[in-house]
Amino acid sequence: MEKYSPQAIEKKWQKKWQEEDAYRTEMDASLPKYYTLEMFPYPSGNLHMGHVRNYSIGDVLARYKTMEGYNVLHPMGFDSFGMPAENAAIKHGVHPAEWTYKNIENMERQQREMGLSYDWEREVITCAPEYYRWTQWLFELFYKRGLAYKKKASVNWCDTCGTVLANEQVIDGKCWRCDSEVHKKDLSQWFLKITDYADVLLKDLEKLKGWPERVKIMQENWIGRSEGLEFTLEVPELGEKIPVYTTRPDTSYGITFLALAAEHPLVEKICENNPKAEEIRAFCKKVRGQSEIERTSGESEKEGIFTGYYCINPFNGNKVQIWVTNYVLAEYGTGAVMGVPSGDQRDWMFATKYGIDKILTLQPKDKELKLEEMTAAYVEKEGVLVNSGEFTGMEMHKAMAAIIDYAEAKGFGKRRVNYRLRDWLISRQRYWGAPIPVIHCPHCGEVLVPEADLPVRLPENVKFEQGAVSPLAQCEEFLHCKCPKCGADAKRETDTMDTFICSSWYFLRYADPKNAEASFAKDKVNYWAPVDQYIGGIEHAILHLLYARFFTKVLKDAGMVDFDEPFTNLLTQGMVIKDGAKMSKSKGNVVSPEEIIAKYGADTARLFILFAAPVDRDLEWSDQGVEGAFRFLGRVWRILGRFEESIRQAPKEYDVAALSKEEKELRCVLHRTIKKVTEDVRDRFMFNTAISSIMELVNAFYAFQDKELAAGLAREIADALLRMLAPFAPHIAEELWFLLFGEGSVHRQKWPSYDEAAMVQEEIEIVLQINGKVRDKLRVPVGLDRAAMEQLAMEQPRVQELTEGRSIVKVICVPGKLVNVVAK
């Protein structure tokens, strides 16, 4: 055998696999299916180590499940609409499509060089008209079901990107892509009604047993369900009622002011014929002009202005001042909040600052509170009501329910559930996205583009200029059209869809990627989906994973799929870091996968990245660690080379009983390794320890390098070793399989099974402890009972020596493990 040379053998097998369509998958209802999926990448141009990790994990699973006899779907595609392509167009004058497809070509090449077992026939590219046609079709489905609507709203705007953003895309008040500050703008925009599904998106998290707890908690927080009371306070002077929402109805008797958001619709009415109108308007203008960061950051000062008007607390008839403030959110609840200084710290600070009254309504069971002695609101989650009319003396949690009942009975309030989740803003003022298939007709209003006319194609002849409005809005040939209903001159919608729409259903398209009649055939999707194992980064915990769940639920309700959750199991991989920080160009700590593969081969790159850390933890990149992985593959190569002759000539069946004691022990190691690796891969995704075990097996094999070894056993080891190695390092396993066994791919073999009988040892080592400390070790026959163990232990000179002159309190025996002698 020649020297291990990954460059030569990897190219050879990649070519062969491609020629033979080795990873083509077809639907086969007679086989159990397994759908494993890695989050598809944005075609930025090059793979980074995060991709390598993601795909290596997925490929191990896909190959392992195939060997276990599953019909495996393992596809790949590109999430190829989005800003960077358009920015490249502005900067370099290259068309986004050209830039994107060039990048896809390069990344595909890199993926092929990794030796990944994708069925490339199923590739999905979201910017292709054959795909976005169906994205548009799905938009129309949502529209017809009342789940897509356009409305004027105060929305997040990023100047740098020149577009609006969804709430989920605003991180700490900044744009998720370019990190510039986001501010509010009043615009007419398209939304998807994800809030209609808030309740079921929350409730069904319970079904996701195979999801990491932290991801579920993040979604739970994001949805933000709360229960409370909505009730109205009358404003007699204006003949108006102001609704408020509270989760603390038990404090309702303590209202001393009412706080309106600066955006509240009543503010304008309040300003009519109001001597303070100018002042109030100026205050609102100032507040609304502030950025999200200024308005919400940390302990920003609470400010407000008294309107001169009063409303009536319906519980006790108290007259309550109406204020406009900077700390009430317009979009949450009703945009108006009851102010209870004694029960809420923000209200306390506000009332103190502006000299507003305070009324105590809650105190601890065993202690009387006095307002004059308090320096902060009483916010504990237990207490008894005071100054609360008929509810005085009631325990607060009982009072919450009783007060809600009271408000409902009197007809001024209602029990209500509230969510933090807002509707999903999906329109983008950009070119490189799927056009929203809507036509605005002066006579008919909003009209959907007829299904037969889909896709609404992106025009190719457009200009890209820095800071300009969307190229689509300037493209006359795109803009002007006829109304499909009445034939009048009409205009197209020029907004495109958020790319997260494209990625909310791509995993379904893989089941039927070339369907030109529908987004997918129902039987195919119901065979393959839901995804059995989804793998990707934690950064999508809310964004993509919430949207995809929403889409799936809508498609279920529309009768298009039979399942209501898209991803049965989710694995969130850790980041690849170097020198303690995430790899990034700005930090200069990027290691290029392409260079690593060129130097050591894909097998080494894959093996290292799977071995260096458990999949869900961050992984510290180590150039020396890569060397180690490479050395290990070399060791495998050499030890099999050492026994090449006997492996080739050995018969499949051989007499195990004739093996020497040492050989039997080696065979025992082999079968224990098979068991361990199987369990680590199948049940725990502990690829790092699976690889360790294979290394231990190889080390045990090396003990025979200068000795005679029964040919049958050498063959048995080589056979199982290569099968186990195949999912991790597919090329070297294939090459050695070919060299040693000739015909047939290792990847079409069955996963090895272990022989319990081979794992039985005649003797095992047990530990002797005195008072819990290890003092000796002892080889004993397997199956020794407690009494015999104790007797044997007590006979040991070491035990006698150490317990001499002491009284034995008790002796604990754990069969097969240890004896602990407790002596005083």
Added chain:
RNA sequence: GCCGAAGUGGCGGAAUUGGCAGACGCAGCAGACUCAAAAUCUGCCGUUGGCAACAACGUGCCGGUUCAAGUCCGGCCUUCGGCACCA
């Protein structure tokens, strides 16, 4: 502030059900091979004391349960992540 995860040798990490702490790998040290080096193969490798046998200590900190705790319980500390004026 609320919620969550993590903390083990020089480093990455292992210990799955409470039962030998440190598997496997990296780095380091030594030996074999070689004129020599590289590569390869072999051995050693938690800390302290000791020539050694061995002993003491050791899984963020303090305490507890237990014959036995990295693992269970109570109380903290640190780091990272998510949410955060959500009424």
